[in-house]
Amino acid sequence: AQRVTQPEKLLSVFKGAPVELKCNYSYSGSPELFWYVQYSRQRLQLLLRHISRESIKGFTADLNKGETSFHLKKPFAQEEDSAMYYCALSGRSGSGSRLTFGEGTQLTVNP
Amino acid sequence: DGGITQSPKYLFRKEGQNVTLSCEQNLNHDAMYWYRQDPGQGLRLIYYSQIVNDFQKGDIAEGYSVSREKKESFPLTVTSAQKNPTAFYLCASSIGTDISPLHFGNGTRLTVT
Numbered sequence: 001a002q003r004v005t006q007p008e009k010l011l012s013v014f015k016g017a018p019v020e021l022k023c024n025y026s027y028s029g030s031p032e033l034f035w036y037v038q039y040s041r042q043r044l045q046l047l048l049r050h051i052s053r054e055s056i057k058g059f060t061a062d063l064n065k066g067e068t069s070f071h072l073k074k075p076f077a078q079e080e081d082s083a084m085y086y087c088a089l090s091g092r093s094g095s096g097s098r099l100t101f102g103e104g105t106q107l108t109v110n111p
Numbered sequence: 112d113g114g115i116t117q118s119p120k121y122l123f124r125k126e127g128q129n130v131t132l133s134c135e136q137n138l139n140h141d142a143m144y145w146y147r148q149d150p151g152q153g154l155r156l157i158y159y160s161q162i163v164n165d166f167q168k169g170d171i172a173e174g175y176s177v178s179r180e181k182k183e184s185f186p187l188t189v190t191s192a193q194k195n196p197t198a199f200y201l202c203a204s205s206i207g208t209d210i211s212p213l214h215f216g217n218g219t220r221l222t223v224t
């Protein structure tokens with residue numbers, strides 16, 4: 001079974017402060033991890049994926065297999081980062097791969 | 112605007128009635144998915160399809176049914192057997208099921224009274 005946990009439903013920071021959105025996963029195989037974001041009045045979209053090892057909009061996320069975590073970080077938060085963030089894991093089931101999402105974290109960046 | 116189209120945006124039904132949510136994509140993606148989004152519970156997978164005329168149950172398939180007769184279409188029927196059907200439903204597609212990013216529709220909010 002695969003499971004994703006985002007322990008914080010709500011996270012509030014001030015503009016310019018560092019932000020970290022936590023994500024922990026449970027999966028017996030080798031996981032593929034993603035972060036998806038949903039801005040107000042927009043559709044859910046991919047933010048980044050761990051295999052790309054890239055920084056998107058200043059966000060980075062490192063897969064830590066020892067801690068089974070994939071936390072999303074940004075050193076200086078901006079107001080436009082306010083959104084709902086979902087961590088997701090792609091793992092193989094009996095019928096191909098499937099994406100499992102966490103509960104989501106609503107990030108608010110205050111001016 | 113290419114991508115995934117879900118219709119209608121809002122849907123209201125009486126309890127005991129079946130209702131079908133539409134999802135169409137013009138991205139030529141093989142795989143399509145239906146998720147249910149509830150506050151505090153994230154997205155939960157209802158059904159997914161990797162190829163035409165084939166689909167698999169997700170984590171919460173009870174009370175739902177789907178069909179995949181065409182590559183571009185993956186309608187979801189919420190049956191009267193679904194005990195708590197009021198929710199926000201999201202359709203998504205991807206090139207394939209192996210670590211391909213999902214492209215989401217705008218969603219349909221279903222209210223059953």
